[in-house]
Amino acid sequence: MKKCELLDGCLFFRDKMPTDQGLGALYKKKYCLDDNSKCARYMVAKVLGREKVPTDLYPNMSDSAQEMIEKG
Ligand code: SF4
Known part of the structure; x- marks a missing residue:
């Protein structure tokens, strides 16, 4: 941990960021x-720097993150 x-x-x-409370806590x-x-x-x-993190990217969206990283 x-x-x-x-x-x-x-x-x-x-x-x-808007989240369902239960899901956010999870x-x-x-x-x-x-x-x-x-x-x-x-x-x-x-990889890209903190300023590049989209405001609507949620922790579970690793596929989108991977795509962003590949595109640079
Ligand atoms: S970067 Fe990810 S793991 Fe770190 S505090 Fe933000 S949402 Fe949580």
């Missing part, structure tokens, strides 16, 4: 507080 180092200022973690537990390596937002931030 490892907290994501991007918690501070992450729109998703800071509840700045994702936070799964990605933000346990394993950020599969988080779409984290993947994009690490």
Whole structure:
């Protein structure tokens, strides 16, 4: 279990993105507080930079993240 180092200022973690509350809590537990390596937002931030993370990219959207990373 490892907290994501991007918690501070992450729109998703800071509840700045609309989510069903239950689902949001589930994702936070799964990605933000346990394993950020599969988080779409984290993947994009690490490769392309934090400013490139779309405001509507949710942690479970790893396919979109992969696509963005491939396109650069
Ligand atoms: S949504 Fe992703 S980038 Fe944001 S705090 Fe959670 S694991 Fe980190």
